[in-house]
Amino acid sequence: MKPSRRSFLTGAAAAGAGAVATVAKGQGAPDPAIVEQQPWRTFLGEGVDAYPYGMPSEHEAHVIRRSVPWLTADPISSVNFTPLHELDGIITPNGLCFERHHGGIAEVDPVEHRLMINGLVDKQMVFTMEDLKRFPRENHVYFLECAANSGMEWAGAQLNGCQFTHGMIHNVMYTGIPLRLLLEEAGVKTNGKWIMVEGADAAGMNRSIPIEKAMDDCLIAFKMNGEALRPEQGYPVRLVVPGWEGNMWVKWLRRIEVGDQPWHAREETSKYTDLLENGTARRFTWEMDAKSVITNPSPQAPITHGPGPTVLTGVAWSGRGTIPRVDVTIDGGKNWYQARMSGPSLNKSMHRFYFEFDWDGTPLLLQSRAHDSTGYVQPTKNELRAIRGENSIYHNNGIQTWYVNEQGIAENVEIS
Amino acid sequence: SREGGYGLGREALPEEVAAWDFDVRPDGLGLPEGSGDVWTGEEVFVEKCSMCHGDFGEAVGRWPVLAGGWDTLENKDPVKTIGSYWPYLSTVFDYVHRAMPFGEAESLTADETYAITAYLLYVNNLVEDDFELSHENFAEVRLPNEGGFFMDDRLETEFPAFVRPEICMENCKETVEITMRASVLDVTPEESGVVE
Numbered sequence: 001m002k003p004s005r006r007s008f009l010t011g012a013a014a015a016g017a018g019a020v021a022t023v024a025k026g027q028g029a030p031d032p033a034i035v036e037q038q039p040w041r042t043f044l045g046e047g048v049d050a051y052p053y054g055m056p057s058e059h060e061a062h063v064i065r066r067s068v069p070w071l072t073a074d075p076i077s078s079v080n081f082t083p084l085h086e087l088d089g090i091i092t093p094n095g096l097c098f099e100r101h102h103g104g105i106a107e108v109d110p111v112e113h114r115l116m117i118n119g120l121v122d123k124q125m126v127f128t129m130e131d132l133k134r135f136p137r138e139n140h141v142y143f144l145e146c147a148a149n150s151g152m153e154w155a156g157a158q159l160n161g162c163q164f165t166h167g168m169i170h171n172v173m174y175t176g177i178p179l180r181l182l183l184e185e186a187g188v189k190t191n192g193k194w195i196m197v198e199g200a201d202a203a204g205m206n207r208s209i210p211i212e213k214a215m216d217d218c219l220i221a222f223k224m225n226g227e228a229l230r231p232e233q234g235y236p237v238r239l240v241v242p243g244w245e246g247n248m249w250v251k252w253l254r255r256i257e258v259g260d261q262p263w264h265a266r267e268e269t270s271k272y273t274d275l276l277e278n279g280t281a282r283r284f285t286w287e288m289d290a291k292s293v294i295t296n297p298s299p300q301a302p303i304t305h306g307p308g309p310t311v312l313t314g315v316a317w318s319g320r321g322t323i324p325r326v327d328v329t330i331d332g333g334k335n336w337y338q339a340r341m342s343g344p345s346l347n348k349s350m351h352r353f354y355f356e357f358d359w360d361g362t363p364l365l366l367q368s369r370a371h372d373s374t375g376y377v378q379p380t381k382n383e384l385r386a387i388r389g390e391n392s393i394y395h396n397n398g399i400q401t402w403y404v405n406e407q408g409i410a411e412n413v414e415i416s
Numbered sequence: 417s418r419e420g421g422y423g424l425g426r427e428a429l430p431e432e433v434a435a436w437d438f439d440v441r442p443d444g445l446g447l448p449e450g451s452g453d454v455w456t457g458e459e460v461f462v463e464k465c466s467m468c469h470g471d472f473g474e475a476v477g478r479w480p481v482l483a484g485g486w487d488t489l490e491n492k493d494p495v496k497t498i499g500s501y502w503p504y505l506s507t508v509f510d511y512v513h514r515a516m517p518f519g520e521a522e523s524l525t526a527d528e529t530y531a532i533t534a535y536l537l538y539v540n541n542l543v544e545d546d547f548e549l550s551h552e553n554f555a556e557v558r559l560p561n562e563g564g565f566f567m568d569d570r571l572e573t574e575f576p577a578f579v580r581p582e583i584c585m586e587n588c589k590e591t592v593e594i595t596m597r598a599s600v601l602d603v604t605p606e607e608s609g610v611v612e
Binding site for chain 1 (some may be wrong): 419421422424426427428429431433436437438440441442443445453477478479480489490492494496498501502503504506507511514515518519521522563564565566567568569570574575577578579580581582583584585586587588589591592593594595596597598599601603605
């Protein structure tokens with residue numbers, strides 16, 4: 001059976017009324033989950049050879065990437081979304097990391113893969129994957145956020161769920177080699193001020209990056225969360241550009257050219273430029289500004305337990321540093337509380353926050369507000385619109401509001 | 417880093433660099449020798465491009481519009497095309513040559529790419545129908561919106577407003593109203609893949 005979101009929400013409404021099978025108190029009769037013996041208490045389970053590469057429990061089959069078919073002309077140059085409302089902590093499981101391709105998933109044979117460095121270098125070079133794995137490695141946890149994350153929400157509340165409004169993001173530990181080491185191996189000439197990075201896929205994705213960033217913290221990554229990159233994330237090798245818009249994290253990286261000026265490729269002229277209300281457009285808007293979202297409760301994760309102790313949680317991140325603080329409100333911004341940050345707090349990574357409160361069963365207007373280590377405080381959507389208008393597509397880091405009704409059902413709304 | 421490097425990798429041969437390095441910059445760096453005129457471009461375009469982009473770049477269905485949309489950038493629904501939005505012709509050549517046709521990337525010759533580029537200029541009313549584009553006159557062509565872009569200025573225009581040492585925590589507003597609801601629009605996909 002495949003219940004629709006509506007039937008799921010109807011179920012949640014019933015849950016709000018107190019008719020939940022899993023509530024273990026006040027039932028009078030003994031709980032069959034206790035007094036009747038379960039099959040897993042009786043029969044032996046599968047042996048260790050059943051799943052050489054394990055998958056989640058079948059009861060978690062709803063925790064999947066989802067797409068919004070009307071967003072793009074076809075599913076090849078398209079995007080799907082990480083199910084943020086089902087995740088906790090800060091690490092995104094590899095199989096749930098959102099995907100964005102412009103020419104589909106390139107199925108690259110690592111033995112046949114080459115990385116070339118050419119242009120304004122002392123020595124034009126070619127590396128195999130084997131060569132790359134002989135350079136010193138580093139490990140870093142970084143978020144990768146699509147520049148268009150929340151872009152559908154510029155003109156108002158559209159999509160009902162944080163998976164869809166905020167799910168073009170993932171946060172994993174990358175293992176890779178500093179890009180600086182490769183550029184030094186080739187020897188960047190003094191007039192080498194920019195690099196162009198290019199993918200091996202059918203889109204030949206190319207972007208220009210200033211040499212300062214390339215020499216600072218970019219990585220040539222071949223592992224994510226300990227294992228090889230997934231094909232959809234650039235196997236066997238991708239660029240990591242910490243804090244900067246996801247488009248620049250070129251997958252299936254095959255070439256780096258050094259030049260004295262930017263290339264103005266399609267993905268930094270036609271796309272990934274931000275049109276303002278007066279008809280002019282920002283270019284090279286690389287950093288992803290401080291942002292946050294409450295993942296629970298949210299439209300796909302309603303409150304099903306009724307009034308009483310309630311865990312509110314979410315994630316925050318900034319392309320310009322760490323997140324020392326997140327504020328949350330449950331009354332639409334009349335009053336704010338500092339959320340509790342939990343777990344590692346790393347530079348240009350996701351941060352997890354919690355706010356525990358006793359829900360009294362009245363409607364809620366939930367918001368979160370991230371502060372980053374530069375002192376920047378996440379703005380409201382209207383504050384951004386006042387500066388940019390509604391047509392910039394990219395870089396929407398405005399505060400998200402969820403309305404939660406008496407039944408615990410949550411909805412994407414905008415408020416005054 | 418290590419003095420003298422790691423000695424890993426090898427020198428790229430000129431043929432190898434030539435095979436992969438065909439990107440083109442606004443100043444014309446990287447342009448291959450060749451040429452193509454509007455009429456040739458129309459033939460190639462109708463054969464290889466028009467099924468998605470329309471005979472005149474007006475687009476079929478949801479595929480990208482390549483022509484028109486002039487003076488719409490300040491509108492509620494701007495139409496961003498090569499003619500109305502793109503700053504540089506080099507991007508047209510580079511992108512068509514590297515990534516189009518969609519599903520058959522890198523199949524166009526340099527001359528075909530010059531011809532398609534000439535045709536795209538023509539359907540954007542930027543050249544006459546007898547125009548021929550080549551590596552020699554390429555840099556003379558300027559697109560209308562070249563001056564329409566400026567470097568990211570968020571640190572000057574947004575940070576002064578959004579870096580806030582003081583922020584309200586209590587009694588920050590009297591009333592709050594819902595002004596827009598996603599469920600009214602109802603465009604969120606039904607959840608699929610839920611297996612019971």
